[in-house]
Amino acid sequence: MEKEIIEWIYEAGDKIRKALKEDTLQVDHKSGRTDIVTNVDKDIQNFLVDKIKSFDPKAKILGEENGQDTTSIDQGRVFVIDPIDGTLNFVYQKENFCIMIAVYEEGIGRLGFIYDVMRDDLFWGGPKVNAVYHNEKELKAPKNKTLEEGLLGVGMPVYTNNYHHTKDIGVRTMGVRVLGCAGLDFIAILKGTQIGYLSSLSPWDYAAGKVMMEQIEMPTCGADFQPLNFSGREFFIGLTSAAMNQAKEYKD
Amino acid sequence: MEKEIIEWIYEAGDKIRKALKEDTLQVDHKSGRTDIVTNVDKDIQNFLVDKIKSFDPKAKILGEENGQDTTSIDQGRVFVIDPIDGTLNFVYQKENFCIMIAVYEEGIGRLGFIYDVMRDDLFWGGPKVNAVYHNEKELKAPKNKTLEEGLLGVGMPVYTNNYHHTKDIGVRTMGVRVLGCAGLDFIAILKGTQIGYLSSLSPWDYAAGKVMMEQIEMPTCGADFQPLNFSGREFFIGLTSAAMNQAKEYKD
Structure with a gap:
């Protein structure tokens, strides 16, 4: 499963970088002046939803855009997705935003993925692989600081x-x-x-x-x-x- | 003058990256618990002071470290230097810090330099060169946003x-x-x-x-x-x- 998800993330990253390069962003407002969404957030969410549905038709999806925000985490396999985390940074900085995906099974976290799109930097892992990886390399737990x-x-x-x-x-x-x-x-x-x-x-x-x-x-x-x-x-x-x-x- | 300053900055950047790689940081406290300075801040300030004094023995220096913080900006040529701007980031993140140098003459800003050390990214310019540059490329003024x-x-x-x-x-x-x-x-x-x-x-x-x-x-x-x-x-x-x-x- 993790291999497929990583492939989707890299493909989504390519799409986002292309959209920024071609300057095709359209910004809409959601609940208020600073709560915004772009056509790219929606496109990437749809892209990820399609991939998930092909991979596991029974899986549920909990996501920020397109009304997929009320799925319960507790039953079955749930993919939790944020196609662009940091949309204000995405629009105003064109950097400092992430794609995030998590897989929960019966309410228990199995895998997490955070991809810093413009730095092409992926952190992923969880109980399913019994480790966290920074790109290909296993991450060493940081010092337990106060x-x-x-x-x-x-x-x-x-x-x-x-x-x-x-x-x-x-x-x-x-x-x-x-x-x-x-x-x-x-x-x-x-x-x-x-x-x-x-x-x-x-x-x-x-x-x-x-x-x-x-x-x-x-x-x-x-x-x-x-x-x-x-x-x-x-x-x-x-x-x-x-x-x-x-x-x-x-x-x- | 700007060519020399850029050379000093790149040389200082090399020294800082080397110190981080070799993990030779020693942290001291200044006025309080979160007001810190490292041996690297002091070394880089001394390095820049030496370069400035060789280049222009009459110039005055206004700098953060080593007691050079009381020079008046109004008379003669003054180099204003911050060897490591963002010392907390330098120590705790090992990124997101800058070298900054400015040249003022009779109180008027002539040149400014900000170097993001870990991204190897230099912004510099001012009235002396009648432009601002992002590395070698002339910067276009951003949109005048509200x-x-x-x-x-x-x-x-x-x-x-x-x-x-x-x-x-x-x-x-x-x-x-x-x-x-x-x-x-x-x-x-x-x-x-x-x-x-x-x-x-x-x-x-x-x-x-x-x-x-x-x-x-x-x-x-x-x-x-x-x-x-x-x-x-x-x-x-x-x-x-x-x-x-x-x-x-x-x-x-």
Whole structure:
């Protein structure tokens, strides 16, 4: 299965880079002024949905675009897909965005894939392959750093509002970063250049990252340190084990 | 002069990449827990100071490290240098940091250089060469976008405290980003992927960016839209002309 998914991702990446080069982006608004989607997000989602349906007609799909956002994670095989994570970066920076795919079976994460499209850099893995890979190379789990020993990725709204103590936790780190792309935050965590990520996310924003983080023994959870529920936007915490233990001091 | 400076920058870049590869970083603290400096910052500052002194023994130097932080910008030729801008990124990410050099004569910016070391990407120019270059290619000035038409780089403390209306201005944009490296914010502005940058900065953080922004008719200023004063940390605003006109609505 993982071989096929990697092929789809590389093919999708080619399509996206071609669309950027040919400058064929059309931007539409969804729920508000800064909640945008492009024809490319929709095309790539359709491309991935077609591939998934050919590969496994029984699989369900939970995805950001085209109304596929209400599938339950709990039963059967579910592909969780974000065709372009970081759409604002995609439109305004033409870089710093990712394709993300995760495979869950009976609610359990089996595989995650995060592809930084413009850097042509793929992180993938999970229990199905019992490892996380950076392109072809097996990833070594980063050092189990405390809050005081690293940088933290945050979503700006949860930080400025100190939502679930995000700011209290953030000020204990060496510094916070706002990248505008969950996938890049997860990549930074996997590489060991960030100790974690706190933000308000939808299932397709965290599904792949969660699988890979947990594969290398970095815990993830939702608000109040409860399990993530994979339905709608929710508070997300992903940290090294040491930092997670410290964060729990801020339990409401 | 610009040819020599570019040679120094590439040589300094080689030294920094070598130090990272050989893992010879030693971290010291300056004013506080997150205000750090490494042996590499100091070595590169000394390297640049030696080069400047050989090239122009009469020139003055305004720099972040080694106590060279009190030179006045107003008289004679002054080299403003930041050997490693984004030291926290340098230490924790091993990427996303810059070398920055600016040349001012009688208080007037003549040349600016920002080098993204790990991407080997140089932006340089100013009145002395009557252009801004991205490596060898002359840069085309980005579109004069409004606040509503782009992303904005901010420093986290000025944003969370709404210092000089940073947050009021930020929420009018398409989104804010926190990169932890002024040089990368200036590069994003020059490339047109950000409409501006608001932060609390020291002269060596903004000297090079200011020269290049103004060369392509993007205004910069300090608090209350007054001229920057090049002494100590101060509030910095750099925006497209259109966005600067909008920001002035928030004059205290």
